[in-house]
Amino acid sequence: MVECSPSELMVVVAARELKDKETVLVGVGIPNLAANLAKKLQAPGLNMVYESGAVGSNPSRMPLSIGDPCLVTGAKSVCSMYEQFAYYLQGGRIDVGFLGGAQIDKYGNINSTVIGQYKTPKVRLPGSGGACDIASNVKKIIVITPHEKRRFVEKVDFKTSPGFIDGKAAWKALKLQGGGPYAVITNLCTMKFDDASGEMMVTSLHPGVTIEKVQENTPWKLKVSDKLEQTPAPTEKEAATLRSLDPHKIYLG
Amino acid sequence: MDSSKLMSMKEAVGKHVKDGDTVYLAGFTHMIPFAAGHEIIRQGRKDLTLARATPDIIYDQMIAAGCGKKVVFSYAGNPGVGSLRCFRRALEKGQPKPIEIDEYTHFGLSGRLFAGATNMPFLPMRTNKGSDLPPFNPNIKTVKDPYTGDDIMVVPPLKPDVAVVHVQRADVNGNAHIWGIIGEQKDAAFASKKVIISCEEIVGEDVIRSDPNRTLIPDFAVHAVVHEPWCAHPSYTQGYYDRDNEFYMQWDDITKEHDSTMKWMQEWVYGVEDRQAYMKKLTSEKVLKLLPKAAYSAPVSYGSV
Numbered sequence: 001m002v003e004c005s006p007s008e009l010m011v012v013v014a015a016r017e018l019k020d021k022e023t024v025l026v027g028v029g030i031p032n033l034a035a036n037l038a039k040k041l042q043a044p045g046l047n048m049v050y051e052s053g054a055v056g057s058n059p060s061r062m063p064l065s066i067g068d069p070c071l072v073t074g075a076k077s078v079c080s081m082y083e084q085f086a087y088y089l090q091g092g093r094i095d096v097g098f099l100g101g102a103q104i105d106k107y108g109n110i111n112s113t114v115i116g117q118y119k120t121p122k123v124r125l126p127g128s129g130g131a132c133d134i135a136s137n138v139k140k141i142i143v144i145t146p147h148e149k150r151r152f153v154e155k156v157d158f159k160t161s162p163g164f165i166d167g168k169a170a171w172k173a174l175k176l177q178g179g180g181p182y183a184v185i186t187n188l189c190t191m192k193f194d195d196a197s198g199e200m201m202v203t204s205l206h207p208g209v210t211i212e213k214v215q216e217n218t219p220w221k222l223k224v225s226d227k228l229e230q231t232p233a234p235t236e237k238e239a240a241t242l243r244s245l246d247p248h249k250i251y252l253g
Numbered sequence: 254m255d256s257s258k259l260m261s262m263k264e265a266v267g268k269h270v271k272d273g274d275t276v277y278l279a280g281f282t283h284m285i286p287f288a289a290g291h292e293i294i295r296q297g298r299k300d301l302t303l304a305r306a307t308p309d310i311i312y313d314q315m316i317a318a319g320c321g322k323k324v325v326f327s328y329a330g331n332p333g334v335g336s337l338r339c340f341r342r343a344l345e346k347g348q349p350k351p352i353e354i355d356e357y358t359h360f361g362l363s364g365r366l367f368a369g370a371t372n373m374p375f376l377p378m379r380t381n382k383g384s385d386l387p388p389f390n391p392n393i394k395t396v397k398d399p400y401t402g403d404d405i406m407v408v409p410p411l412k413p414d415v416a417v418v419h420v421q422r423a424d425v426n427g428n429a430h431i432w433g434i435i436g437e438q439k440d441a442a443f444a445s446k447k448v449i450i451s452c453e454e455i456v457g458e459d460v461i462r463s464d465p466n467r468t469l470i471p472d473f474a475v476h477a478v479v480h481e482p483w484c485a486h487p488s489y490t491q492g493y494y495d496r497d498n499e500f501y502m503q504w505d506d507i508t509k510e511h512d513s514t515m516k517w518m519q520e521w522v523y524g525v526e527d528r529q530a531y532m533k534k535l536t537s538e539k540v541l542k543l544l545p546k547a548a549y550s551a552p553v554s555y556g557s558v
Contacts, residue, residue: 028333051359052281052434064498065332067282069491072433073548081281081306081437082367085360090379118389124341126330129307133360133380162383174382175403 002239006187007252009206010144011037011242012234014098014185017142022095023047025088025134028066029251030144031098032059033242040241047076049094051130053084062250085130089137092177097138099131103156104143106200106220107171108163108181108193110135111156118158128160135161140182147186147217154220164198171198188214190231194223204229258478259425262527265449265477266292274414275302275325277366277445278311281436282332282496285311285488286419286451288481288528294318295523304413306362306437307332310487310504313339314522316352317514323353325411327362334501338508348511356390357408363437365411369444375407382406416445418470419484421493423452427475428461428468433491439469451479453493465555483532486543494543 004012011033018024018038026035026048036059039046048057052067056076063071072078079087088094101110102125112131116122135141141163145151163181164171171180180198184191190204201223202214207230215222234242246252260268270276270293278286290311293301297320303312304325309332315321317339329340343352357365360380368376377396387393387406398405418438420429427450431438442448450470455478461468484490487497508514525531532540 052283053436054434064334064501065282065496067332067434067436067496068498069283069433069489069495069545072491078432078434080363080435080439081359082363082440085363086367089360113386118385121345124329124336124344126328126336127326127356128358128384128386129328129330130359132358132384132386136380136382159383159385165383171383176382177379 002234002236004234004239005252006146008239008242009234010185010187011252012238013190013206013231014142014144015041015238017183018043018046018096021045023049023093025049025051025094025097025138027098027100028063032063033245033251034098034144036245037238037242040245041238049088051084053079053081055079055088062246085133089130089133092137094138096140096142097134098142098144099134099161100143100145101131101160103151103153104145104184105153105156105163107165107167107198108141108143108184108200109156109159109165110143110161110163111158113158113160115157131161135163135178136176137178139179141178141180142182143184145184145186147188147214149217149219152218164193168196168198188217192225199223201225202228204231206231207233258427258475260477260479262288262292262451262479262481265479266296269415269447269449269477270298271414272298273300275304277304277413277416277441279416279418279436279438279441280485280488281306281434283434283436283488284419284438284485284490285309286417286484287311287486287488288484288531289417289449289451290315291522291531292527294320294518304411306359308337308340310337310501313337313504313508314518316340316343317349317508317511318518318522319349321352323355325355325362327357327359331501331504334505336505338505339511339514342511355392356386357393358386361393361408362411363440365408366437366440366444368408368410369412370440373410375409377405377407380406411444413441413445415447415449416441417449417451418442419451419481419490420470421452421490422454422456422460423450423478424456424458424461424472425478426458426472427470427478428458428472429470429475430461430464430467431469432467435469442470442474447476448474449477449479450475451481451484453482453484453490455480463555481528484528486535489543492545492547495545497539497543
């Protein structure tokens with residue numbers, strides 16, 4: 001078995017969720033690595049789209065921001081910001097979107113706006129950017145996050161990006177065109193969402209992790225799938241390919 | 254040829270940016286007109302409504318300098334790095350003074366500009382439902398779709414008093430060629446009452462007319478043209494100089510305190526007369542590091558019988 005850092009493990013597991021020919025809306029950092037890894041392995045035809053308007057990018061180095069010039073050099077297309085959100089996102093052309101945030105709750109609602117009250121913030125975070133637009137319009141939302149109690153909360157302080165709200169019924173009533181949260185990938189496990197209730201549940205434990213350990217790091221009683229699986233360890237090929245994408249360990253440290 | 258539009262950044266800001274204006278310094282990561290922001294700071298403009306999808310370092314600086322009373326935005330972070338500390342200090346602690354916010358999603362804000370540019374009363378969009386933002390922003394409203402009867406979210410048009418748009422090349426009348434990440438530049442220009450174009454290069458009208466698809470902003474929408482090489486540093490201009498990612502990371506340290514921020518501002522904004530003087534302070538090592546390898550597009554023919 002290859003020794004992997006927690007970040008490397010999360011990227012490998014996330015990359016496996018991406019299929020060839022899919023169109024994926026990528027953020028910087030870890031999601032960008034996951035998309036690039038998938039493209040080098042099982043999904044050579046993956047279309048990477050960035051909310052800055054770069055479409056079909058082929059970055060020669062790791063971009064620091066989603067508007068990095070290396071995302072334009074050799075891209076398939078570049079469109080305006082409005083067009084990106086109107087034609088690509090609202091047009092229903094994005095299969096998978098990656099989101100992150102300071103807090104996520106058991107229905108996959110994500111907070112990237114504020115800790116504390118909106119009007120009297122304890123910590124003001126950057127806000128939605130395209131996150132709410134992505135959550136409302138892509139077929140699958142994937143969240144990659146370290147499994148920490150301060151990030152997993154029973155109820156987020158602020159719903160920046162809607163997940164299944166407080167259950168599938170409330171989400172259905174919104175009539176969003178997107179498919180909602182699909183997977184939450186942490187350093188401990190993969191969680192997906194119960195079809196009926198829309199509640200997060202553990203579907204796969206990463207190598208060496210027990211369900212008790214996952215529960216210890218989650219502040220509510222976690223649902224566990226009756227088909228609980230073991231996440232296959234990263235292969236030599238996956239690990240080597242990933243490390244070649246971030247040789248200076250900017251994101252994989 | 255009406256060369257009266259050609260002027261320095263000092264003249265353009267002096268003539269077209271007034272206290273209390275809503276300003277839009279355009280550019281999604283790319284071609285952010287830092288030189289214009291610095292000139293606005295030097296001229297001591299105040300009570301500005303600072304509109305930008307991503308306030309970025311430029312509005313962080315203008316907030317620290319006390320130019321703004323309100324920020325209209327959709328993502329107030331330092332991309333890839335973390336927080337905009339000056340924005341946060343103003344919001345969380347009222348330092349150097351309190352600031353109001355008017356917040357949207359990226360689609361919401363770019364939609365507001367599109368509605369402003371096309372003179373629509375409002376723009377419907379499939380976002381914001383289920384989010385906690387609408388209850389805090391009365392500008393984001395719900396209307397009945399007259400065709401399906403469903404609820405649909407709408408945003409109002411945004412019509413800034415003045416937009417500043419940096420471009421790769423323009424002629425003296427302001428016909429502007431833009432490529433790379435074209436962000437919200439065209440929408441901001443068409444939505445605004447006045448437009449200042451700054452450019453890396455002034456070219457002849459023949460160059461503009463040789464490639465009309467690249468002209469995103471035509472001269473009759475433009476009020477001032479500024480020839481300002483390296484206007485966008487530490488942001489970038491595709492094909493001319495790369496993004497100074499190192500500075501974006503350093504900004505996080507520089508802005509740890511209001512005092513440390515103002516010390517930097519004394520040296521790099523108040524302490525220089527214009528962008529040329531700013532550029533003289535950058536080391537040649539830094540400048541050389543930011544120069545990209547050329548990557549030319551294949552030429553196209555616009556010929557007709």
